[in-house]
Amino acid sequence: MNNTFFKKLKNKQIPAESGIFLAWVLLILAFSILSPYFFTTQNFSNILIQSAITIVIASGATIVIASGGIDLSVGSVLCLSGILMAMGIKADIPAWASILIGLSAGTLMGAINGFLIGVVKITPLIATLASLSVIRALAYIITDARPIYGLPMSFRIFGTGYIGPIPYAFVLAIFVALMLLLVIKRTRTGRYTLAIGGNEEAARLSGVSLWKTKIAIYALAGLCSSVAALILTARLNAAEALAGSGIEMEAIAAAVIGGASLAGGVASIPGTIIGAILMATLKNGLTLLSVQPYFQQLTIGIVIVAAVFIDKIRRR
Numbered sequence: 001m002n003n004t005f006f007k008k009l010k011n012k013q014i015p016a017e018s019g020i021f022l023a024w025v026l027l028i029l030a031f032s033i034l035s036p037y038f039f040t041t042q043n044f045s046n047i048l049i050q051s052a053i054t055i056v057i058a059s060g061a062t063i064v065i066a067s068g069g070i071d072l073s074v075g076s077v078l079c080l081s082g083i084l085m086a087m088g089i090k091a092d093i094p095a096w097a098s099i100l101i102g103l104s105a106g107t108l109m110g111a112i113n114g115f116l117i118g119v120v121k122i123t124p125l126i127a128t129l130a131s132l133s134v135i136r137a138l139a140y141i142i143t144d145a146r147p148i149y150g151l152p153m154s155f156r157i158f159g160t161g162y163i164g165p166i167p168y169a170f171v172l173a174i175f176v177a178l179m180l181l182l183v184i185k186r187t188r189t190g191r192y193t194l195a196i197g198g199n200e201e202a203a204r205l206s207g208v209s210l211w212k213t214k215i216a217i218y219a220l221a222g223l224c225s226s227v228a229a230l231i232l233t234a235r236l237n238a239a240e241a242l243a244g245s246g247i248e249m250e251a252i253a254a255a256v257i258g259g260a261s262l263a264g265g266v267a268s269i270p271g272t273i274i275g276a277i278l279m280a281t282l283k284n285g286l287t288l289l290s291v292q293p294y295f296q297q298l299t300i301g302i303v304i305v306a307a308v309f310i311d312k313i314r315r316r
Contacts, residue, residue, distance in 0.1 A: 011232045014301060020257060020271055024278045031285035035190045038288055045167060049159075049235070051280035052173035053228045055273055058248055058254035059180040060110075060224030062272045065255050066184070067217050068264025069124035069195040073131035074225045075244035075252060081106040082229035085155075086148040086239035095155040103226045109135060110222015111215050116199030132248075139241040149238035159235030174273070176227055180220070181269040189216050199262025253304040254279050262308065279303070 032039040057074050064071045081102040088098030109131070109291040161168035177185040184190035195203040204210055228247075233239045256262060257278065258271030282303065286296045 001232030020259075020274045020278060024281060027278065027285065031288070033282070035285065035288040038285060039197060041165070043284065043288075046164065046251040046281050047277065047284050050278045050284060051169045052167065052169035053111050053231050053247070054250050054254055054276040054279055055170075055173040056176050056224050056228040056231065057251040058258070058272045059177045059269060059277045061248075061251040062123075062255040062258070062260045062267050062269060063180060063184060063190075064084045064221050065252070065260045065262060066264060066267035067193045067214065068120030068200065069117065069214070069217070070128065070252070070262075071110075071113065071124070071218065071221050072128040072248050073109070073135060074221060074228075074249045075247040076132045076135035076139070077106050077109045077222050077225035077240060078232065078244035078247065079239075080109070080135050080142075080231040081226035082233035082239040082243055083139055083143055083148065083241070085230065085233055086151060087142070089151055089155060090148060095152060099155070099230055102229060103223060106226025106229065107223040110225070111219040113222070115211075117218065118211035136241065143239075143241050145241055147240035149243035149282075151234070151237050156234045159231050159233070169235065172227070172231065176224060177269050177273050180224070183220065183280055184267055184269065189213060193217055194265055194267065197261075197266070205226055208255055249304060250276075250279055250300065253300070256308060259305070263264055 028039070037043060057078070057250075061074065084105050085098045085102035088101050094099070113128055113131055116122045116131075116213060117124050120127075122130075157168060158172065159169050163171055182285055184193065192203065192208045195206070195208055196210060196213060200210065225244075229239075229244070232243060254274050254275035256275075258273070258275035259268035260266060261274065279300070282299065283296060286299060291299075
């Protein structure tokens, strides 16, 4: 009887989100014990704000990873989108129109990535690595490496406003994540994305238009990057060419921790949300413990390696 019980327990499928949520709770308990400043309303509000950008970027990364691809250009797209928004506002273009310009630019940059991957047949790693360099260079050229600051409150509210006790940025991030969840679960693009990630050749033989789907996938990732640019630029009250550097690694880590498989075909937006909040909690707690920034980077690197290792175990 005992052997039968343990076999059933072993074979029982436990949602990946449950394990991530438990890890997050344990992390909160650990930091609450180690720092008297961690378990406060203000600090949790800070964590939600810090996680908002990662949630948005990681949601876009999740759909890309689900297709069996990778996007290393999200930080650069974020940077240039934010700069275009700020430049529009400084040129006396209404805030809403400047935001629309930035969102459109981000979507276009993502679509170009999709074109390079789906039509030109450049591997995702090389295509998005090239985009990372080109877009970041354009950001430096356009701004002459100088920040653009002094933005109106009608724009800054996206990064500094609150709806009750909840930061507006976090609400916007969850809204974007839920929209991506609907795309994956309820649309043809979502179904095709998982099919391509599961077996690209089988998807092609089934009549899936690979190049159209890939353009749509990377365009969505670009749109997510530009929404993150809106939040970050509004929060900092400035746009600069250094913005978003390194955020692609955090996004990939959050997506993989959340249950997305680097082999493709699997995606979990709820898991990605928890993974992004877990990453923000880790960075916040280490900062409160006065851990040096380079040790924080070391810790995040270890988390990324652990996430990839866990992904391999899940696929066995």
